[in-house]
Amino acid sequence: MEIEIATIGGYEEVGRQMTAVxxxxxxVIFDMGLNLSQVLIHDNVETERMHSLDLIxxxxxxxxxxxxDLEGDVKAIVxxxxxxxxxxxxxxxxxxxxxxxxxxxxxxxxxxxxxxxEQKFGxxxxxxxxxxxxxxxxxxxxxxxxxxxxxxxxxxxxxxxVLHTPEGAVVxxxxxxxxxxxxxxxxxxxxxxxxxxxxxxxVLCYIEDCTNANKKGRTPSEKxxxxxxxxxxxxxxxxxxxxxxxxxxxxxxxxxxxxxxxxDIGRQPVLLGRSMEKYSGTAxxxxxxxxxSDLGMFGHRKSVDRTFKRIMNxxxxxxxxxxxxxxxxxxxxxxxxxRGETPYELDDGDKVVFSARVxxxxxxxxxxxxxEKLLGMQGARVYDDIHVSGHxxxxxxxxxxxxxxxxxxxxxxxxxxxxxxxxxxxxSEGYKMGRDLHVTRNGNLIQLVD
Numbered sequence: 172m173e174i175e176i177a178t179i180g181g182y183e184e185v186g187r188q189m190t191a192v193x194x195x196x197x198x199v200i201f202d203m204g205l206n207l208s209q210v211l212i213h214d215n216v217e218t219e220r221m222h223s224l225d226l227i228x229x230x231x232x233x234x235x236x237x238x239x240d241l242e243g244d245v246k247a248i249v250x251x252x253x254x255x256x257x258x259x260x261x262x263x264x265x266x267x268x269x270x271x272x273x274x275x276x277x278x279x280x281x282x283x284x285x286x287x288x289e290q291k292f293g294x295x296x297x298x299x300x301x302x303x304x305x306x307x308x309x310x311x312x313x314x315x316x317x318x319x320x321x322x323x324x325x326x327x328x329x330x331x332x333v334l335h336t337p338e339g340a341v342v343x344x345x346x347x348x349x350x351x352x353x354x355x356x357x358x359x360x361x362x363x364x365x366x367x368x369x370x371x372x373x374v375l376c377y378i379e380d381c382t383n384a385n386k387k388g389r390t391p392s393e394k395x396x397x398x399x400x401x402x403x404x405x406x407x408x409x410x411x412x413x414x415x416x417x418x419x420x421x422x423x424x425x426x427x428x429x430x431x432x433x434x435d436i437g438r439q440p441v442l443l444g445r446s447m448e449k450y451s452g453t454a455x456x457x458x459x460x461x462x463x464s465d466l467g468m469f470g471h472r473k474s475v476d477r478t479f480k481r482i483m484n485x486x487x488x489x490x491x492x493x494x495x496x497x498x499x500x501x502x503x504x505x506x507x508x509x510r511g512e513t514p515y516e517l518d519d520g521d522k523v524v525f526s527a528r529v530x531x532x533x534x535x536x537x538x539x540x541x542x543e544k545l546l547g548m549q550g551a552r553v554y555d556d557i558h559v560s561g562h563x564x565x566x567x568x569x570x571x572x573x574x575x576x577x578x579x580x581x582x583x584x585x586x587x588x589x590x591x592x593x594x595x596x597x598x599s600e601g602y603k604m605g606r607d608l609h610v611t612r613n614g615n616l617i618q619l620v621d
Contacts, residue, residue, distance in 0.1 A: 172314065172337050174375060174620040177241055178611045180204065180233030181345075181583050185532065186256040188345060188584065189233035189264075190378060191241060194336040197310035198243040199317065200268070201332060201343045201378075202250050205259025206231050208534040211500070219290045223263040232260035235267070237614045245270040246309045247317060248296065251345055252329035253281040253450075254421060262289035271297035273307070275319065277328035280453050303330050303360070320367075321360040323350035323393075325561030326421045327459050333367060338620045339375030340367055342575060345584055346380045348390040348560060349567040354397055354424035355460060361574060368575040376619055377577035380584035382562040384593035389566040396559040397428045400526055401435075403554050408436040413487035413521040415551075417497040417505050418558075420446035423454045425526055426493065430462060433491035441478060444495030444504040445470040475504060479514040487521075497527035498535045499542030506538075509545035519550030526557045565596060572600055579619055581609045 172195045181188035186206035192199050209231040210216050218226060226232045238245075245268040250258045258278065262285045265272060272282055279300050286294045301307060303321035314337050319330040324347050334341040342364075351358045368374055383390065407414060416433075418425045426442070433440035442451055448470030454460045469475050482490045492515070496505025505523070507513050523546055529539045543553055563571065572580075580602055582593045590610050602608040609617050 172620065173618075174336060174338050174341070175241065176341070176376065176378070176581065176617045176619065177237050178581065178583070178613060178615050178617065179235055179237055180613055181256075182611055182613050182615075183586055185382065185530070185584055185586075185589075187231065187233050187260065188257050189235065189260070190343065190583070191238060191245075192334050192341050192343075193241050193243045194315045194334060194341075195310075195312060196243045197312065197315050198241055198245045199309060199334055200245055200248045200270075202257045202345065203233065203248060203260040203264050204254075204256040207255055207259070208532050211534050211538070219262070219288050222291055226260075226263060232263055234614060235264055237616065240616060248272045249317065249332050250274045250278055250282065251332060251343065252324055252326050253278045254326055254346070257345070258282050258285060262286050262294055263292065265296045266292050266294045268296070271299045273299045273301050273317070275303060275328040275330055276300045277454065277457060277459060280457060284449065284453070303328075303357075309334070320363050321357050322347035323353050323356070323359045324348060325419060327355055327423050327454060336375070337372070339372035339578065340370070341376045342367065342374055342378070342577070344377055344379040344571065346382070346562060348563055349570065350390075350392045352392045352394045354393045354427065361570070364571065364574045374575045374577040376579040376581060377571070377575050378581045378583055379568070379571070379593070380562060381582045381590055381593035382584055383560055383564045384568055384596055386564040388564050390562065390564045391559045393424050393559060396425065396526070396557065399557050400425070400428055400524075401432055403524060403557055404432045404436055407522050410520075410522060411488045412518055413515070414438065414491055414524065415505070415508070415522070416491060416493050416524040416526060417495065418493070418526040419497060420444065420450045420495055423451060423460055426451055427460050427462075429491070429493050429526065430466060433493075434463070436491075438491040439489060440491045440493055441467040441469070441482075442493050443469055443475050443478060447493065447495050476514055483514055483516065487515075496542065497525055498530060499538035499540070501538065506542050506545075509542050509549065511549070517546065517549040517551050521551045522554060523551045524554045524557060528556055528558045528560070568593065568596055569600070572597070579607045579609065581611065581617065
């Protein structure tokens, strides 16, 4: 059976992920993502109103024209998790393919919300829920199966999909960390990865996220970030002014910790910002997390400002606002607060807790720098980098290679300069560029089996 891989997006940047695998006449697409930084550099862009061709020209979503060079029919579109760099283009591209979107329940719900907000295209693809640990047949040959393996990441309900073919398994390894003690959900299923490496023809190809391949050691568990956050908040428990926290809205485990620790230090938590309301509300509705019944979640600007007024009237010392804006996004709540555009007034000595790291990309770095400067000008004190990554460090990569023993490796989720550390790591394990280690670009085809 012929096996061919199209590297469509995410092979020259971190973002707009999209990869297609052809096994005989059956094609499966993994991820359809957005490059948010390409959107942020344009003022007031509303992607839901834009045509896909304009977004492709902008570099915001994958250019999927290479799909016309794949001989076969798309049988499934499989996003690995709910981050926008993996699902943000589904509402713009999925309608081109007569195939269902297959994902875990939380991811499917986020995809559904993306589609409901779409104002340019009618997206009518079926949405099919599949749990981690389950398998489904792909195509009519009876020879190709799709399996979901549970992984841990900075968003709940993440998986690595595995396409089982007669020539061996294709493991799509974006995005994960090796967390054996997660705050929410099950640990990464390393036992299953080791079984896949030993089964049948083994692993034909492993497509891997290279984000932290330059960092030594292993990525800490989310429990490490939780304890760091606990220590910081407990240390300022006696402060009688304002404390504000921000984190990734999609990081439900981190939001859960912030909510719990706010109560511990005698403050009422409240979630503010559209994406904060969206992700946490969805997670609670699907029973992934059990928040206190009186936890307020407000997304609309008017309701957010009303909440800020209430906080100012009742006393900042009684509340912990958990807000959007950890990357300094211009329209996010924290940035508006820093510019003095909300009823919440920052005073000298007020604390701002960033339970997030800056995504290493120039647009984000510039926006975050500006936001922190504005906060400092209002007298706020910044607590930074209370976070652990959602991606594998070097020892995690070595462990995955040892478990899977892949015949071929395709690095992803980086630009060309970002691949070097992972290439060196793979070469130390006996792989060779141009033979079984394939560094590629967007829009390329890699023929693994003729």
